[in-house]
Amino acid sequence: MTAMSPAGYELIIEPGRGESNYWRDLWRYRELMYFLAWRDIVVRYKQTAIGVAWALIRPALTMLVFVAFRRLAGIEPSQVPEPILVFAAVIPWQFFSSALTESSGSLVGNANLISKVYFPRLIIPSAAVATAFVDFLITLGFLAALMLGYGVAPGWQILILPLFVLLAFGLSLGLGLFLAALNVEYRDFRYIVPFIVQFGLFVSPIAFTTANIPERWRTLYALNPMVGIIDGFRWSILGGYPPLEPQALGLSVAVTVSLLLLGVRYFRRMERSFADVI
Amino acid sequence: MSDSIIVVENLGKRYTIRHQHERQRYVALRDVLASKLASPLRRFRRGVQPPTPSTEDFWALKDVSFDVKQGEVVGIIGRNGAGKSTLLKILSRITEPTKGRVTLRGRVASLLEVGTGFHPELTGRENILLNGAILGMARAEINRKFDEIVEFAEVEKFLDTPVKRYSSGMYVRLAFAVAAHLEPEILIVDEVLAVGDAQFQKKCLARMSEVAEGGRTVLFVSHNMNAVENLCTKALSLDKGQVQEHGVDVRGIVTRYLGGNNHEESTASVWVNTNNSLNHPVMQPLYFAVENSEGLPLTAPASNNERLFVVIRGDVRQIDPALNMGFALFNQDSEQLLWSLTTDGPEECWPKLERGLVEVRCPLPPRFLNEGSYRMELQCTVHCRDWFVRPEHNSPSIHFEIRGGLSDSPYWIFARPGVLAPEWKWERTR
Numbered sequence: 048m049t050a051m052s053p054a055g056y057e058l059i060i061e062p063g064r065g066e067s068n069y070w071r072d073l074w075r076y077r078e079l080m081y082f083l084a085w086r087d088i089v090v091r092y093k094q095t096a097i098g099v100a101w102a103l104i105r106p107a108l109t110m111l112v113f114v115a116f117r118r119l120a121g122i123e124p125s126q127v128p129e130p131i132l133v134f135a136a137v138i139p140w141q142f143f144s145s146a147l148t149e150s151s152g153s154l155v156g157n158a159n160l161i162s163k164v165y166f167p168r169l170i171i172p173s174a175a176v177a178t179a180f181v182d183f184l185i186t187l188g189f190l191a192a193l194m195l196g197y198g199v200a201p202g203w204q205i206l207i208l209p210l211f212v213l214l215a216f217g218l219s220l221g222l223g224l225f226l227a228a229l230n231v232e233y234r235d236f237r238y239i240v241p242f243i244v245q246f247g248l249f250v251s252p253i254a255f256t257t258a259n260i261p262e263r264w265r266t267l268y269a270l271n272p273m274v275g276i277i278d279g280f281r282w283s284i285l286g287g288y289p290p291l292e293p294q295a296l297g298l299s300v301a302v303t304v305s306l307l308l309l310g311v312r313y314f315r316r317m318e319r320s321f322a323d324v325i
Numbered sequence: 326m327s328d329s330i331i332v333v334e335n336l337g338k339r340y341t342i343r344h345q346h347e348r349q350r351y352v353a354l355r356d357v358l359a360s361k362l363a364s365p366l367r368r369f370r371r372g373v374q375p376p377t378p379s380t381e382d383f384w385a386l387k388d389v390s391f392d393v394k395q396g397e398v399v400g401i402i403g404r405n406g407a408g409k410s411t412l413l414k415i416l417s418r419i420t421e422p423t424k425g426r427v428t429l430r431g432r433v434a435s436l437l438e439v440g441t442g443f444h445p446e447l448t449g450r451e452n453i454l455l456n457g458a459i460l461g462m463a464r465a466e467i468n469r470k471f472d473e474i475v476e477f478a479e480v481e482k483f484l485d486t487p488v489k490r491y492s493s494g495m496y497v498r499l500a501f502a503v504a505a506h507l508e509p510e511i512l513i514v515d516e517v518l519a520v521g522d523a524q525f526q527k528k529c530l531a532r533m534s535e536v537a538e539g540g541r542t543v544l545f546v547s548h549n550m551n552a553v554e555n556l557c558t559k560a561l562s563l564d565k566g567q568v569q570e571h572g573v574d575v576r577g578i579v580t581r582y583l584g585g586n587n588h589e590e591s592t593a594s595v596w597v598n599t600n601n602s603l604n605h606p607v608m609q610p611l612y613f614a615v616e617n618s619e620g621l622p623l624t625a626p627a628s629n630n631e632r633l634f635v636v637i638r639g640d641v642r643q644i645d646p647a648l649n650m651g652f653a654l655f656n657q658d659s660e661q662l663l664w665s666l667t668t669d670g671p672e673e674c675w676p677k678l679e680r681g682l683v684e685v686r687c688p689l690p691p692r693f694l695n696e697g698s699y700r701m702e703l704q705c706t707v708h709c710r711d712w713f714v715r716p717e718h719n720s721p722s723i724h725f726e727i728r729g730g731l732s733d734s735p736y737w738i739f740a741r742p743g744v745l746a747p748e749w750k751w752e753r754t755r
Contacts, residue, residue, distance in 0.1 A: 163442075
């Protein structure tokens with residue numbers, strides 16, 4: 048909180064009045080978001096023997112399994128080294144899945160805070176996504192090392208990567224807000240989220256590329272917003288390979304933006320009753 | 326009204342109680358879907374009959390209005406469920422009101438529970454930073470006050486130890502220390518003083534007065550009537566969600582609150598032999614009570630400096646020198662504290678009993694027992710021959726309670742541990 052003269056400060060609490068102060072408060076409490084994310088990161092690796100290495104082990108193993116799967120299934124090797132092709136897709140997926148898992152459970156996990164202290168609740172799931180983002184940056188570093196090892200250099204397309212990162216962030220947050228708010232009232236979502244994550248791993252282009260999908264199923268398949276994002280990641284990391292499909296990307300952007308808007312709106316609507324319901 | 330820092334107008338908060346799912350804190354989607362699907366069917370079958378209500382409205386607060394001026398320390402009292410916590414939750418914006426309006430002319434920080442957001446795995450240092458942020462402090466502000474907080478909490482040596490290894494005392498001290506260094510215009514304190522050792526409590530009180538003297542406003546919720554009487558300049562008494570009393574006569578409000586409290590719980594301080602029981606050939610007890618100095622049985626908790634008397638009336642039928650009467654005193658945990666009998670002193674001091682109606686009384690020393698609830702049981706014996714009214718066997722029991730009035734010392738504000746709380750005199754001997 049910044050110093051404010053009490054004379055000029057007036058706050059009115061009325062039913063349904065949370066709105067007007069909300070975004071200003073969100074800004075004022077931005078440091079809290081930083082601290083919550085920091086707490087989650089610090090706590091996660093306390094009393095672990097290898098600490099942050101866990102952030103790498105899971106995606107690395109996923110990558111190895113999928114590389115092996117591609118070989119066994121006889122999928123034709125691509126023009127870039129297989130580990131890099133797969134890892135470029137594992138990274139955004141890993142970010143999305145852990146962000147979704149953590150943000151959807153974040154409100155319930157911080158119930159004691161919600162019922163005791165005021166702050167814009169939007170901070171809690173956002174901090175959870177931010178926590179996952181830190182792991183994402185670590186895996187991105189690992190990818191860079193991997194590319195260096197294989198001697199693969201990215202092209203100019205790498206400059207577009209931040210946009211795809213933003214898209215992944217928006218999608219995780221949008222869906223995370225929805226699920227977090229739903230989870231407060233309906234704990235069923237505790238069981239639905241792991242299913243979404245598990246199912247998504249197989250319907251998203253991680254072990255395969257969009258080129259492996261028959262043409263007539265493409266639109267249906269691209270409704271999964273992760274398709275456009277993962278394709279975008281591959282495209283910008285692997286120097287324009289495989290080529291971008293504008294339709295899939297467009298759908299991805301549309302779904303992400305609408306999920307984010309709806310997620311924020313739904314969250315804001317449910318937020319005022321969190322403390323009573325949780 | 327313009328100098329009021331808090332204005333509360335017709336505030337109301339409604340909760341809906343679900344009867345069907347009383348044991349469930351959250352609903353399952355399955356139930357919602359099932360009831361949505363079933364309801365048109367039910368409506369069709371029942372015609373225009375209204376469905377049986379499975380929910381009920383409950384007003385935790387109703388038409389609450391009051392205002393607080395800057396620098397006031399307001400004690401909010403009321404029984405459990407009177408709406409105190411709901412009021413604080415609305416003021417600290419944790420939950421929204423259903424009706425009415427609150428105007429706050431200052432930033433609010435609340436200590437609804439100390440240690441909110443403390444993470445057991447984090448060290449003391451890390452928790453100070455985190456907790457500060459949760460309570461709304463800026464990082465620069467936390468850093469500036471860091472040393473002060475550590476010193477206040479007395480945890481210098483354990484700053485880099487995870488708080489899960491702290492003793493509960495250290496934990497609370499650290500938590501309160503962070504909160505105590507907030508600088509809001511309005512501080513909301515709820516029951517934090519219930520914890521910590523006496524010395525630390527004193528420190529907390531000093532800090533609270535400091536905050537109040539610095540022109541800040543404190544809302545203090547407590548069941549500790551001594552603390553409320555000693556700290557607050559104003560009191561607000563709530564009952565069933567409504568304001569019972571509100572004003573600067575803190576002592577009066579506290580007394581009336583305690584008085585009203587006692588009417589509902591039937592712990593009578595008087596026993597009258599209405600059904601001719603305990604009929605014994607030597608004596609029949611008729612009346613047994615703890616009375617105040619006006620000769621009336623207590624109806625409210627007594628202050629510890631009040632003069633109280635135990636009064637026994639009986640019908641003496643035979644003069645027997647071995648006849649004595651008295652009582653056994655038990656505390657809340659049914660531990661027997663003491664006996665007192667008419668024949669305790671030297672023989673020449675015993676009350677002379679005559680045939681017919683006899684009344685004996687024994688003054689209870691003021692400032693001897695501690696705060697608490699007590700049970701007293703009558704006893705009557707023909708010494709060594711016949712124990713005809715025997716505690717924990719057939720004896721009638723009466724109850725009384727001691728609240729407040731522990732001492733006039735500024736250093737003795739809270740009930741101390743222990744069964745007794747005598748105020749003994751100290752003098753300098755050298």
